[in-house]
Amino acid sequence: MRGIGRRDIVAAIVIALLAGAVFTSSPLSTLQGLSLDILTALRATFFSDRRDAAASPVVVIAIDDETYDTPPFKGSPTLIWTREIGRVIGAVVDGGAKAIGFDVIFPSSIEQSEIPFGDAPLGDRMKGFDRDYLIALRKASDAGKLVLGESLSNVRPDVPYRAQQLAVKGNIRALNVNTDPDDVIRRMPLSFSIEGKQVPAMAVELASRALGAKPELAPDGSAALAGYAIPSAEPNTLTLNFRGVGRDVPKFSFADLRACVEKGDGEFFRRAFDGKVVILGSALNADDRKLTSLRLAGGYDGTPAPRCALPASAGKAPAARSDIAGVFVHATVVRNLMEGDAVSELGFPMRTILTIAIAGIIAFASCLLAPGRAMLAYLALMTVHTACAVSLFVRGLALPLTEPVLAGLAAAALMIGYRFIIADRDERFLRRSFALYLAPQVIEGMVASGKMPALGGEMRNVTVFFSDLAGFSSIAEKMTPGELVALMNEYLSAMTDVIESHGGYVDKYIGDSIVAVFGAPVADPDHACNAVRTALACNARLDELNRSHAAFDSLAHRIGLNTGEAVVGNIGSRRRFNYTVMSDTVNVASRLEGANKYFATSIMASEMTVAQTADNFVWRELDAVRVKGRGEAIRVYEPLATRGAETPEQAKTATGYAEGLDYWRAREFAKAAACFEHLAATDAPSALFARRATELAANPPPAGWRPVNTLEGK
Structure with a gap:
């Protein structure tokens, strides 16, 4: 681990701020949406995210492919389906539904057709065709249970034809969705400004009728419903929470319900729709498909509901798809509102702070550690952050995911580049310049201090x-x-x-x-x-x-x-x-x-x-010597072996030599010579002392003699 100086600290802070600001900036806003997509997929993969469809407060009546293939709808234009739709809606109201919303729009009626038919337009010959349908709409609307849908547009709005508008007495709400720059629906609008008034969106209107509470729409875009403060990272929006990857909403085939009306099974409608919010919409394989946060997880067009009259098709079980039918987007909003389960996202300030903090940690790690270890630290931190983010997303809180991952990677790359180009330039110079001249420890000390020698x-x-x-x-x-x-x-x-x-x-x-x-x-x-x-x-x-x-x-x-x-x-x-x-x-x-x-x-x-x-070695004291240039005598020793590793011969030599040296210093030269003679054949120092002791035994030194050997040479 290298040291870190003031310049490195400043560089790490600047890099973290830069990386965090870039990856949370408006041009890269799609990264925020991508985080939601990844979190949704990870939650579906690692957690049991299924919920009981029967407990759903909202159900869908789907005009599906089965409907188009079943008489009397097979081969007939949808304009003439209105009578059957009216009959089904009447049965649903009688079954106890709390609210019914239309995700289908009939902008015209067959009664308005100007196609020539004989000597008069087809519309003239079809007068009164929609009468029963309009009556069913009026009854449901008068009961406060029906809301028709419309598509707002400054260019070409799509609204129900005039007779329907009169029948429902203005109970019409917008079906418009909020699409991100990458054409993915992740958030839904809560209200629209119409003639200077904030009017709830279709899903909000349905949920408020079911809950018996009006939505509270504030001018700043915040909203609440029945005491639930709707979380809005972006004003006037709700972030969709696709729990169960779409399988938690029951889907009834319109063809089966029409056959159920023919059968006269009112009890089935009570079992299926009592106390529910019902949305009528198309669920086709190739029409009105929407990309949502489920696009990476794989979503479903609801769960097939119990059947009433027609046998279920024997085809393959529906597979997960990257897109879902648009009606299930509205159904998800209704369920999120009624259960208080919308996703809470961090606002821009907190999202930016968190991203900068993670980028800062990675920047400092990349400054302190070698590049390989820095990348391991990056992977470890991202793994921990991802695990925390997924765990919190299970509870409906969405932390930024892609922004910290990319900001951390950028911070690591920038810091490693900074070290290579600037910070470690001096270190490389020191190592290259002094590697052959100084000890590695000296070089490391210079590198750690950041100072030249x-x-x-x-x-x-x-x-x-x-x-x-x-x-x-x-x-x-x-x-x-x-x-x-x-x-x-x-x-x-x-x-x-x-x-x-x-x-x-x-x-x-x-x-x-x-x-x-x-x-x-x-x-x-x-x-x-x-x-x-x-x-x-x-x-x-x-x-x-x-x-x-x-x-x-x-x-x-x-x-x-x-x-x-x-x-x-x-x-x-x-x-x-x-x-x-x-x-x-x-x-x-x-x-x-x-x-x-x-x-x-x-x-x-x-x-x-x-x-x-200490006692780590076996020593043999050689002599007391006075070396050249030094007046004081010192005792000198020879290490024979590491303690415990000595041979018997070494131990014998050390003992015999010590005995001879004691006699030598006691001026008993004859005894000293005898001791050294026993070792002289195999030990050079003993042979040396044997000769010296023999000479002194023959010619004793004066009384002031000291047992110190003065060495004249170097």
């Missing part, structure tokens, strides 16, 4: 690691320059891998020498232990190289370790500097590396290093 340092407790190849000059004399470079690259690469794998930082290479630091630049409380483990591992790795590479001819190296306070940081001139370490601690480590040749050892550590390693 500068002069400066701090005191820190560290362990310094010095290594050098033994007899390098003689090795170099036997090789060509190319062979020598290949050998050194192989050796230095192998040792560097070991050092860095244990948390060390390679400060520099000096010819065949390696200078490394543990405990800087990244603080490490176990730096001493890690340095000792590294030294042991470097010995083991060199043994592998000697066995497996022909170019290595039994190479040996010496390692010096020392722990103490040192200055670490960027040290050098104002124009050129390195991240390095400086102090007497460094000098002592260098001297201990060289001191290995006096004892014929590979690794030598100071008592300060040993003190910080």
Whole structure:
């Protein structure tokens, strides 16, 4: 995870505001509708959204394909169906329907036909044809149960012919729908301004008559019905809630009901229509089809209702379609109003705020995380948001869905682009420029701070690691320059891998020498232990190289370790500097590396290093030495193995050497020589002390002698 600066915060906020504003703006208003479509489909897919059609307060009488194929309607024009429609409407009123609405319009009558028929127009010969129909309309209207439909238009309005208008005494309401820019019906108008007055739409009028309450239509577009405040994200509209994907509204075939009237089964009409709102409309496969919020879920033209007289067709069960018959749009409005179940949408301000908030979260995640992880965070957040949105939509609340998804994606893309072009430009420069010169930890520190390297340092407790190849000059004399470079690259690469794998930082290479630091630049409380483990591992790795590479001819190296306070940081001139370490601690480590040749050892550590390693290793104290350039003597040790991994020979050597060293310091040189002689054949330091003890046993030192070995060389 990268750091984040003030510039990044400003960029994330600007990107979130921009993405949120764009995707909730008016030119992209179709995204709001698409959210409703997707939520409707997801609700239908993941939740049991079916409702009992028998409990529906509204039913549909459908002039369907069956009607067109059934006598006496088969092959006859719809203008002459009015008598049969009147008979069915009368039966429905007698059955106890609360309100009846017409989603069909008869703009003319056969009585008005001017088609020549003999020596007179057809209309003259058909006078009185609609009399029974008009009487049925008048009776239903006088009972306060009938509302005819009309289509309002400034160009060509579609209204019932004059005789019907007189029969229903003006009980006519508009059937107009509200179509979004993508030709999808998602919201329905609640009222229309007619001659300066707000007149309820057809569905609102039917619901108000059924509920026995007049709609309250305010000038600002808000509305209420029977105590239900109709939610309106857009003034004077209701957002359709298609629960049950349209299957929760019973559909009666007009042909069957006409046959039921012929049969005289009034009881069927009472069972089917008592207390219901009834809408008469067409439900054909190819006419008056509407795209609604069901277009992605797949909607149905209601549920086939019980039959009265005609047998049900033996055809296939109706399949879901992207469009539904227009009459079911009005039926949905009626049911939403009567059950107080319209969809509540967030207004523009809240929708924009939510979209900006989600875009902001994604923008900050894209700023902090790598692109791949940022996209995973985006997918996770969108999954959570979608789950919440669908859960709330089950309760009728519609959160924006497509706007946050697209705004979040845009925010992620813009922030990743910003990072690549602007924010991470310096980081890429630092990594590219210093990758081969500085430790990864140093580079990460510079990237995190957002600052270029500068002069400066701090005191820190560290362990310094010095290594050098033994007899390098003689090795170099036997090789060509190319062979020598290949050998050194192989050796230095192998040792560097070991050092860095244990948390060390390679400060520099000096010819065949390696200078490394543990405990800087990244603080490490176990730096001493890690340095000792590294030294042991470097010995083991060199043994592998000697066995497996022909170019290595039994190479040996010496390692010096020392722990103490040192200055670490960027040290050098104002124009050129390195991240390095400086102090007497460094000098002592260098001297201990060289001191290995006096004892014929590979690794030598100071008592300060040993003190910080606790009991993690098996140590052998070699001697007390005074290195060149330092007046104070220090005790030096050799690590034999990790505690618990030592061999019996190593344990025996450590014990015998310690006993001999005790005799040596007690001036009992003969006993010391005897102890060291037992180990001299297999242990070079013991052989060295055996010779020195033998000499001092023969020629005892003066009384002021101190058991300190002064090393003159480096």
